[in-house]
Amino acid sequence: MNQNKIVYIGSGLAIAIVLFIGGILIGRFAIPRPSNTIDISTETKHSEEEYITIWNNFKQQFLDSISAHEIESNLRDYAQQTHLAGTDDDRLEAESIAGKWRGHGLDVTIHPYDVLLSYPDPIQPNIVSIFDPNNNLIFQSNGSESIFSEDDKSLPFHKIVRPFLAYTTNGTVRSQKLFYVNYCTMDDFRFLETVLNKDELNNSIIICRYGKIFRGNKINIAEKYGIIGVILYSDPIDVVPSSNISNLTYPNSIYMPEMGQQRGSALTLSGDPLTVHYPAKDYMFRTPIDNNPNLPKIVAQQIGYKEAREILTRMTGTSVISNWTGGFHQVRYVYGGFLSDNLSIQISSYNTLQIRRIHNVIGTITGHIEPDRYVLIGAHFDAWNFGALDDGSGTAVNHELARVFGSLMKSNWKPRRSLMFCAWAAEEYGIVGSVEFVEEYAKILGSRVVSYLNMDVIVEGTELMFMEMSPLLYDFSIEISKQVKAPYTSETIYEQWIRHNNGEKDVGKKFFTMGLSANSDYAGFNQIAASSNLAMIYKNQTIIKNIGTYPLYHTQYETFRLVKEFIDPEFQTHQAIARVIGLAAFTLTDIDLLPFNPERYHEALVDLLTLTKSVAPQSINFTSLQIAIDQFKNAATQFNYRVQTTLDKSNPIQLRIVNDQLMQVERAFQNPLGNSIEQSTLKHTIYAPSRTNRYNARGFPTITDAIEDRNITNIQQQISIVTYFIHSAITVLQSPNKIQSIL
Known part of the structure; x- marks a missing residue:
């Protein structure tokens, strides 16, 4: 390892390399004692350099062996x-x-x-259809992706899983109203409320493109708006070059062809939805599937962008703002409403649980x-x-x-x-x-x-x-x-x-x-x-x-x-x-000595506080959180100094105590009650997904969720809770000889 500074310290059984980052101790390598290289009975006669050579030889053997x-x-x-x-x-x-x-x-x-x-039905594909007022079929999606001649003919294409969205409900829904909601983010829905009456969305079907947030959150947000069905597609602007689409997609490149469809789960929690918090063993009680709060309640299906174009061209309404416009040429992206010519759109799903x-x-x-x-x-x-x-x-x-x-x-x-x-x-x-x-x-x-x-x-x-x-x-x-x-x-x-x-x-x-x-x-x-x-x-x-x-x-x-x-x-x-x-x-x-540097956590906390303040109402008081972060810095600095100057590296008990402290820093930020009632499986108070996007970790997630809700009382409560967990991390870094008061 190319350390900024290396100090060799050793005695008897513990020989190590000490890492300094910017003058701060962050770790030390213990050199293994291969029995075929060093006779344990004469171990103390070998120099530090020999131990270091042995360790480096194993490291190089590892790197060279990766094929x-x-x-x-x-x-x-x-x-x-x-x-x-x-x-x-x-x-x-x-x-x-x-x-x-x-x-x-x-x-x-x-x-x-x-x-x-x-699972999808093995015979009947999930489909999206358009009907005229006389119930004549005008358009129907294919429910599958194309197979190309360039693909390996030995592949078991008969086992391919048709496009479906796991855990979405089965059934058929139909509506004469179809709305386009961009990426189906919460911000997109809130903006749409400024364009049309929120009640218009009730009992409608929406179409939106993949991207920005987790697909399950798109469906979950739509469900809260009273929508009965969601159609997802990958817009060309996101998955293909801007020109010459047909020649620059798979099988000729890495870009998505016109019938390409992203499969995926719509589950917005992690783990088995019937045994939340507990392992799915035979002895464990399972929440009934019917009306299970962890499962999506509405029908949803993805389609290829060739098929999405057929649907978008039949929509009516006001043209969307520029950043809602996708990559289809000669297609007018509109917010939607009633379909043209009194058409109706239908989603049929045959998924099973x-x-x-x-x-x-x-x-x-x-x-x-x-x-x-x-x-x-x-x-x-x-x-x-x-x-x-x-x-x-x-x-x-x-x-x-x-x-x-x-x-x-x-x-x-x-x-x-x-x-x-x-x-x-x-x-x-x-x-x-x-x-x-x-x-x-x-x-x-x-x-x-x-x-x-x-x-x-x-x-x-x-x-x-x-x-x-x-x-x-x-x-x-x-x-x-x-x-x-x-x-x-x-x-x-x-x-x-x-x-x-x-x-x-x-x-x-x-x-x-x-x-x-x-x-x-x-x-x-x-x-x-x-x-x-x-x-x-x-x-x-x-x-x-x-x-x-x-x-x-x-x-x-x-x-x-x-x-x-x-x-x-x-x-x-x-x-x-x-x-x-x-x-x-x-x-x-x-x-x-574990190479964990708690001072880096202080830097991260400072960045998160700056970002959180920038989106919070001016009336919010962050003083207690700011003080806690400053105190965490002092605790981290003192911890690193104490390790550097007083740790007896040949004492396995002292070494174990310090390593346990380093391991407990992350754990100190965990809220055993969960971050909220609706997100009880998320417990990390510094980094966790927001309620509206499982894809990205959000800093101070409970505070920022409260800010989005514009709930001043809850914002202050969440600030106090996060402050407590930072205090907990401070106590972890303090000398373990006694329990010290922070304030």
Whole structure:
């Protein structure tokens, strides 16, 4: 690791590398003692340099062993099949993963859960239709995506899952009123209220485009407005180039063809909707499906943008404002109302809800000094179809990391802490498998997990790597990036960041996102276990528009061919990000003093307070929160100084106490009651999704939700609650010898 400053400190069994960031101690490496390299009986005769050499040799062996060819082979095998959760193929895949990992020397366990999943009808597709006043069919959607001659003929297209929105209700709804609501955000609905009477939306159907927010939130907001059906589509302005559409879409590029349709879940919570807060085991009571408050109540269906054009051209009403206009040429985007020529529009959905068994796979390398402290690496292995990007990319790398770490074990490498590899089931349905696992083992994971490293769509481009993290891991992430070469270049990832940051070394503001959302398998670890977690992705900034992801997301076109021909032909990007994630895991399992810097959390709190004040009413008093943040800074600074100057690094008890304090900082921000009644599964008071968008982590979520409600009393109450949890984090950082008063 390229530390800014390295200090070698050692005695007897504990030899370490001390990391200083800007003069602040943030971590120290414990050097493993391979039994074939150093005879324990003569261990004390060996120098610090020998221990450091041993550790660096293992690190280099790890980095050199990550193979682009192996990852490519893993992805090719993965993308030859469909991966719908809860099916027989899904069970067989879990068993296959377990077998592979046992072959690498991991201690493997399988964790089953019986959860509520949603499926389209195998025969009757969900469709959108338009009828004339005499009930003659004028238009009908196809209910499927096109298959192209360029696609691999050996792929099991007969197993493809038709486009549907999981958990949306079945049934048929019809209306003569159709409204266009842009991206179906809360702001879009509020703006629409200024254009027309809110009551006009009641018992109507709406059409809106994918993007900006989570699809489930679109449907949830629409339901609150009395809407009976939602049609979603990907607008050309977001998923295709601005010109020459037909020649620049799949199968000729990464862009969405005219019949492409994004599948996905409409569930707005994480985990099994029948056993919220508790694991979906056979002994657990299940909330009845009928009138279940966690399930959508209205019909919804996606269509291709070719079909959306047919619908939009039949709408009437006032032309929309410019930023509501999409990418169709010669189509007038209107707010809507009654359809032209007394037409009516109908959505027919044939979805079913079924309780199915899913299986998580956990492979463990047991730590030899602190086996009860866990570093976890995870990727989900389910997908809506072939899933070459989501999450074939993460699964392929997960297998490669298991292989390489297994090889290190055969070279007598032993981690200080336990390293767990996780293959999660049913992530696509709403982070189901991983959340059930965290719920079942919440008591031990809440006290033992150091970090969870997530791999979900880790490669969707090759230009730049972006990271999401707890602020505690900011400096650690910088240091890791200095040690891995960026793909298709001679630069390190850190050097690449600097070049794209106008030469400035403060790369975090551009390439790091502080706090993680709830839209992947880190959700349970963020909101329940409350560990300090990390996720990363390589992507191309140039193609990202309002959809926030790659154009072919959740379509049947996520094939191996897509990745090999258009995204990462030599798999150097997969190799680079495997090295980053693997090196992070390698370091976190072996380092003696955890590389968490609480001063970075203070910086994040300051930024969040500034942003929150900018949107709050002038009358709101933030004094108590400001004082708490200032006190947190003092506590973090004093903690780092105390560690640097007084910690006896050869004393395992002192080391354990300090590491426990660092692990408890994140946990101190967790509200065990949940952030609100309607979001009781979200517990992190500093970073959590808002009520209206599960995709993005929002700072001070309860305060900002109250600000959106314009409820002055609740704003002040939420400020006081967040202040309390910052005080809790301060007490964690204080000397553990006694309980000290803050004020």
